[in-house]
Amino acid sequence: xxxxxxxxxxxxxxxxxxxxxxxxxxxxxxxxxxxxxxxxxxxxxxxxxxxxxxxxxxxxxxxxxxxxxxxxxxxxxxxxxxxxxxxxxxxxxxxxxxxxxxxxxxxxxxxxxxxxxxxxxxxxxxxxxxxxxxxxxxxxxxxxxxxxxxxxxxxxxxxxxxxxxxxxxxxxxxxxxxxxxxxxxxxxxxxxxxxxxxxxxxxxxxxxxxxxxxxxxxxxxxxxxxxxxxxxxxxxxxxxxxxxxxxxxxxxxxxxxxxxxxxxxxxxxxxxxxxxxxxxxxxxxx
Numbered sequence: 001x002x003x004x005x006x007x008x009x010x011x012x013x014x015x016x017x018x019x020x021x022x023x024x025x026x027x028x029x030x031x032x033x034x035x036x037x038x039x040x041x042x043x044x045x046x047x048x049x050x051x052x053x054x055x056x057x058x059x060x061x062x063x064x065x066x067x068x069x070x071x072x073x074x075x076x077x078x079x080x081x082x083x084x085x086x087x088x089x090x091x092x093x094x095x096x097x098x099x100x101x102x103x104x105x106x107x108x109x110x111x112x113x114x115x116x117x118x119x120x121x122x123x124x125x126x127x128x129x130x131x132x133x134x135x136x137x138x139x140x141x142x143x144x145x146x147x148x149x150x151x152x153x154x155x156x157x158x159x160x161x162x163x164x165x166x167x168x169x170x171x172x173x174x175x176x177x178x179x180x181x182x183x184x185x186x187x188x189x190x191x192x193x194x195x196x197x198x199x200x201x202x203x204x205x206x207x208x209x210x211x212x213x214x215x216x217x218x219x220x221x222x223x224x225x226x227x228x229x230x231x232x233x234x235x236x237x238x239x240x241x242x243x244x245x246x247x248x249x250x251x252x253x254x255x256x257x258x259x260x261x262x263x264x265x266x267x268x269x270x271x272x273x274x275x276x277x278x279x280x281x282x283x284x285x286x
Contacts, residue, residue: 001034001115003132004189004261005151008158009167011138014194015157016043017229019135021254022155023048024238027079028255031130034114035076036107037087038143040095044135045087049077049236056088061103061146064110066117073114078238083129085110095141104142105182107134108150131258140174148178148186153261155189160196160206160222165213172217188217189261196222221256224249 004022008015016039026033037044038057055071069085076082094103111132134147148154156171158164168191179186191214197203211218226246232239240251 001129001132002153002262003111003134003151005134005136005147005154007136007144007147007154007156007171008138009140009171010163013157013159015138016135017233018155018157018192018194018223019044019133020047020233021223021239021250022258023082023133024240024251025254025258026131027082027238028240029258032127033082034085034129034132035082036085036132036134038091038147039087039135039137040089040092042087042089045084047233047236048082048084050074050084050086053086056086058088058090058094060085060110061094061106064106064113066113069110069113077236091143095137095139095143104146105149107146111150140170145178148175149183151186153187153189155261156191157194158191160193160203162206164206164210168210168214190217190219192219192257193222195225197225219257219260221253223253226250
């Protein structure tokens with residue numbers, strides 16, 4: 001099971017849209033998929049439209065036992081091949097900053113329990129999860145740190161705005177701190193620019209600013225700003241099932257982003273800013 005933490009440092013950049021787009025792309029690949037909604041706003045949970053559960057990720061992060069996990073896990077309304085560890089508003093109580101590391105590794109323990117169990121919300125006959133997507137809250141609090149401890153790959157989502165560089169710098173520092181410390185397997189998938197308007201000079205200027213600062217860490221593929229995203233989410237459908245030219249364009253883009261994440265996880269991580277060049281690295285073609 002390859003686990004991807006999708007994070008941002010500010011709200012409103014479309015982080016959940018990216019997490020859901022990756023989940024939709026994973027389903028299109030035929031991959032059994034899990035989404036863990038760590039954002040107390042619960043937008044991913046609402047869009048995935050699972051049935052009511054008797055518990056949520058809050059209880060899992062407190063006590064990651066199998067019975068507790070089962071109570072917070074539900075099949076999504078998208079597909080029987082996608083399950084959700086559901087969010088709740090009281091997750092915010094676990095996001096307070098502080099030195100206490102209690103619960104930080106409980107998400108990793110819960111995902112390992114699901115990996116070992118080999119089945120999801122519906123029983124013993126299910127295939128094991130191949131992709132797990134962690135939708136983090138828009139901050140670097142305890143919930144996001146829990147996700148970084150549990151993840152194989154971290155993907156930073158930003159918009160092409162004047163604040164993008166400073167936000168990406170802080171996120172990369174957090175990713176590197178976790179990689180150098182408790183989770184040495186963590187890889188950076190880089191920066192994904194969302195809501196790109198191809199005809200906007202300002203957007204192109206900000207993307208170029210990101211590339212000047214972070215180089216190849218900025219994904220060459222940006223997610224275009226299209227109304228189809230809101231339409232598909234409003235209908236609680238995967239973007240790949242929304243029938244419009246904009247949805248088709250975005251679906252293809254998410255296919256490429258997911259393929260790049262999975263490919264880079266096999267070939268080796270992207271360099272973080274400030275790391276020495278690898279002379280054996282080949283230019284990305286995606």
